[in-house]
Amino acid sequence: MSPLSIQLPEPPKLDKKYLSRRTQDLKPSGIRKFFDIAAMMDDVISLGVGEPDFTTPAPILEAGIDSLMKGDTHYTSNAGLAELRDAMAAHLQKLYGVTYNPATEILFSVGGSEALYLAATALLNPGDEVIIPTPCFVAYQAEVALTGGVPVEVPCCFENNFEPDPKEIEAAITPNTKAILLGFPCNPTGAVASRETLLAIAALAVKHDLIVISDEIYDRLVYGVEHVCFAALPGMWERTIFLGGFSKDYAMTGWRIGFAAAPAGILQGMLRVHQYTIMSAPTMAQRGALEALLTGESYVLQMKKEYDRRRKLIVRRLNEMGLPTFEPKGAFYAFPKVDGTGLTSDEFATRLLEEEMVAVVPGEAFGAGGDGYVRCSYATAYEKIEEAMNRMERFVKRL
Ligand SMILES: Cc1ncc(COP(=O)(O)O)c(C=O)c1O
Numbered sequence: 001m002s003p004l005s006i007q008l009p010e011p012p013k014l015d016k017k018y019l020s021r022r023t024q025d026l027k028p029s030g031i032r033k034f035f036d037i038a039a040m041m042d043d044v045i046s047l048g049v050g051e052p053d054f055t056t057p058a059p060i061l062e063a064g065i066d067s068l069m070k071g072d073t074h075y076t077s078n079a080g081l082a083e084l085r086d087a088m089a090a091h092l093q094k095l096y097g098v099t100y101n102p103a104t105e106i107l108f109s110v111g112g113s114e115a116l117y118l119a120a121t122a123l124l125n126p127g128d129e130v131i132i133p134t135p136c137f138v139a140y141q142a143e144v145a146l147t148g149g150v151p152v153e154v155p156c157c158f159e160n161n162f163e164p165d166p167k168e169i170e171a172a173i174t175p176n177t178k179a180i181l182l183g184f185p186c187n188p189t190g191a192v193a194s195r196e197t198l199l200a201i202a203a204l205a206v207k208h209d210l211i212v213i214s215d216e217i218y219d220r221l222v223y224g225v226e227h228v229c230f231a232a233l234p235g236m237w238e239r240t241i242f243l244g245g246f247s248k249d250y251a252m253t254g255w256r257i258g259f260a261a262a263p264a265g266i267l268q269g270m271l272r273v274h275q276y277t278i279m280s281a282p283t284m285a286q287r288g289a290l291e292a293l294l295t296g297e298s299y300v301l302q303m304k305k306e307y308d309r310r311r312k313l314i315v316r317r318l319n320e321m322g323l324p325t326f327e328p329k330g331a332f333y334a335f336p337k338v339d340g341t342g343l344t345s346d347e348f349a350t351r352l353l354e355e356e357m358v359a360v361v362p363g364e365a366f367g368a369g370g371d372g373y374v375r376c377s378y379a380t381a382y383e384k385i386e387e388a389m390n391r392m393e394r395f396v397k398r399l
Pocket of ligand 1: 186217257
């Protein structure tokens with residue numbers, strides 16, 4: 001790897017005497033390094049971050065502020081405000097035709113991240129295996145490992161539009177497999193799993209009696225294709241833990257609000273973990289989320305339209321500069337193939353940052369199959385993406 005002129009201070013060493021083995025075994029996220037370095041440089045254009053550049057829409061902000069000003073500064077019920085659970089049940093019914101009882105089958109969490117932690121903690125015994133199509137969100141393997149579970153990566157490939165191959169998933173199933181963890185639309189590839197693929201995975205879940213954890217946090221950000229809600233597939237409601245949130249669709253990352261919906265027998269187990277770790281999601285964030293569900297639709301559509309414009313730009317420019325880039329159909333990431341340049345993805349990202357001050361994330365941060373790619377987020381202004389593409393093209397031409 002070429003050395004960067006800006007070096008991060010060495011992180012403090014972990015205390016091996018006291019920390020649990022599980023904690024010691026967690027790898028630092030491969031994303032953070034590039035953010036931290038980019039933050040220390042001037043004139044960097046960051047395509048590294050996985051969050052909307054938009055500020056949360058005004059009515060949602062106002063709902064949060066209002067709730068604070070009214071003194072709504074207390075805990076809510078563990079699962080979340082009853083009105084919010086009712087609104088979410090209605091929302092999921094309307095969007096996907098799935099029916100969840102708001103009294104027992106929905107809970108609000110501190111971001112989708114906590115919901116993921118709850119699912120893993122509530123489901124897994126030590127040694128239980130979870131099949132994870134990769135490249136994927138960096139927390140999946142870690143959340144499974146933290147519970148003593150075993151993440152089993154099944155790489156998705158460019159040639160298959162980064163969709164999981166059900167045959168490969170089946171080949172990875174063992175007597176210890178407890179669940180399949182799906183994250184579509186996908187961070188980092190932008191892939192959307194087709195109905196056909198998901199139906200084939202659903203058949204495997206029945207055949208091998210598996211639970212499916214379906215992280216659909218980017219559900220509203222799909223471009224010209226349908227988002228298939230896994231729980232809505234025939235026979236899947238009863239074996240799906242449906243995870244989602246407000247961070248991406250409504251530009252609410254800092255509010256820390258997400259949700260899980262699942263059959264009561266499972267959701268109530270997750271609620272127990274939530275009750276003792278978190279108590280309740282932040283009250284003002286729940287008020288903001290309620291406003292988002294009630295009046296946020298036009299903002300979702302506006303933001304999606306702008307992401308789509310940027311998506312077209314970035315995919316065209318990356319392909320034109322000779323970096324083969326699959327057309328992402330969801331989320332807000334492009335995943336160009338950079339190994340043709342002769343550099344590894346880490347070298348590519350490091351040198352691009354050093355020489356042209358554009359931050360991207362090396363694909364290997366996202367698990368098996370990510371090597372040879374970099375993730376470019378287009379959740380940044382159109383003009384900045386244009387400039388980043390000019391810089392990147394200059395860089396690629398020099399190689
Ligand atoms: C696929 C996926 N799931 C879950 C999350 C967590 O989101 P949050 O905790 O902000 O709701 C992220 C964030 O990047 C993500 O990309």
